Amino acid sequence: MLGSDFGPDPMALLTREVLRERAGELIAETCAWAVGLSDQPHHLRLRGRVVPTGLTIGARAATGQPLGGEEDGRLELGDARPGTFQDVLNAVTPDGSLVAEHFDREVVEPFVLDTCVRAAERARDSRAAAWAELLDELGEDGSDLVEVVRVGEWEAPLRIDAEHLVLAALGAVPLVEVEAEGLPLSLVRAAEAVTRAAAPPPPRPAEPGRPDELAGALFLAEAALAGSGLLLPVPPAQADRLLDLLLAEGLLPEEVPALLAHLPVEPRTAAEVRATIAASGPGL
Numbered sequence: 001m002l003g004s005d006f007g008p009d010p011m012a013l014l015t016r017e018v019l020r021e022r023a024g025e026l027i028a029e030t031c032a033w034a035v036g037l038s039d040q041p042h043h044l045r046l047r048g049r050v051v052p053t054g055l056t057i058g059a060r061a062a063t064g065q066p067l068g069g070e071e072d073g074r075l076e077l078g079d080a081r082p083g084t085f086q087d088v089l090n091a092v093t094p095d096g097s098l099v100a101e102h103f104d105r106e107v108v109e110p111f112v113l114d115t116c117v118r119a120a121e122r123a124r125d126s127r128a129a130a131w132a133e134l135l136d137e138l139g140e141d142g143s144d145l146v147e148v149v150r151v152g153e154w155e156a157p158l159r160i161d162a163e164h165l166v167l168a169a170l171g172a173v174p175l176v177e178v179e180a181e182g183l184p185l186s187l188v189r190a191a192e193a194v195t196r197a198a199a200p201p202p203p204r205p206a207e208p209g210r211p212d213e214l215a216g217a218l219f220l221a222e223a224a225l226a227g228s229g230l231l232l233p234v235p236p237a238q239a240d241r242l243l244d245l246l247l248a249e250g251l252l253p254e255e256v257p258a259l260l261a262h263l264p265v266e267p268r269t270a271a272e273v274r275a276t277i278a279a280s281g282p283g284l
Contacts, residue, residue, distance in 0.1 A: 011134070015119040015154050019112075020132055025049040026111055026162060027169050031182025032189055033107050034085065037099070038175060042067065043092050050096050057088060061175055067091040068098075082111045104159070108166075110236045112158045113268060116149040146271035178184035183231035193231060217255050218262055224249040225263065253277050 019026075038058025043050050055059065060067060061083035068080075068090030080086035089100040104256060124131045124142065135142045138151045149155060170178055222244050225232070234242050242265065246256050260270040 003164075005168075010130075011119065011123065011154055012157065014123055015116050015158050016161060018119040019115050019158060019165070020120065022111075022118075023165050023169075026107075026165060028185055029107055029111060030103075030166050030170060031178050032185035033103065033182070034088075034175065034178045035182045035186035035212065036090055036179070038179060041094070043094055045096070047093050047268075050092055050094060052094075059092060059174065061087070071170055078232070082174060083174050083176075084172050085175050086167060088175050104163075105240065106237050108159055108162050109155075110268075112155050112162050113146065113149065113272070114234065116152075116154050116158060117145045119154075120145045120148055136236055138200060144267070144271070146268050150271065150275055214258060214262065216258055217251055220249050220251060221246055221259050221263055231263045234263075234269045236268045236272050239269045239276070243273050243276055253280070 019210045038056060038061070040057050042053045042055045042057045044053055045051075055063075057067060059196045066080075066082045066119075067087045080090060084085050087099065089103060093099060093102065094233060123134070124145075131142070133149070134152075138148060140148045140151055141146060207283065225234075225242075228245050230238050230242060230245070243256065246259070251259070254277075257274050265273075
């Protein structure tokens with residue numbers, strides 16, 4: 001793919017190269033995301049039920065007790081020293097999922113998608129002929145780089161690399177130190193979120209060709225968004241929440257993709273939602 005001058009599996013190699021260049025950014029974003037975890041209530045799964053222990057994650061970590069339970073946890077996180085960032089990833093949340101799952105969804109997946117898109121931009125700009133050949137192989141026109149990345153399937157293996165980078169850098173570090181390192185960037189991210197929430201949504205371009213049959217569904221979607229509390233335009237990190245919101249409003253999965261172009265969502269968010277629907281198939 002991408003021409004013989006790139007060698008075997010060139011885009012996979014290029015995405016890894018861009019990820020290595022951005023390793024510092026990934027670690028910084030991870031630290032910022034971790035801020036506040038110590039203050040969250042700690043839970044364990046006992047006999048199939050998720051129950052609070054009465055301590056915060058930070059208080060339990062301070063006593064040297066493991067944060068994860070025997071019924072939960074990922075094997076690759078199982079040897080964590082109590083109180084470390086790796087240990088907290090194995091902790092169970094009130095909804096029964098792991099902190100690691102939230103980390104993957106909220107940090108790793110958006111970061112990896114953005115990294116793959118940057119790699120695609122670099123390939124497009126530096127190897128025009130090879131890029132055209134790749135697009136021909138994938139059956140894409142290159143107008144939507146997120147979709148090119150999806151079809152190329154470069155994200156999944158890169159997520160593993162990204163997780164390894166994070167664990168190598170932060171896995172053995174006490175959670176409290178990770179939070180302290182991430183506090184400055186966390187404050188910046190919080191300020192950015194407040195600014196985006198306060199700003200009016202961008203004006204919608206004229207849509208003379210919008211099909212009338214979308215009007216009812218679009219009305220429901222816009223009403224749901226107006227009272228949702230989601231950032232506008234909706235960022236990729238909130239793609240899952242956006243889809244849940246639209247489905248809860250009574251919209252059918254097959255209606256959602258056509259609506260996304262008419263809603264205040266970022267292009268990569270729309271691509272995330274479409275990919276989730278496509279992967280889930282009928283009866284989402």
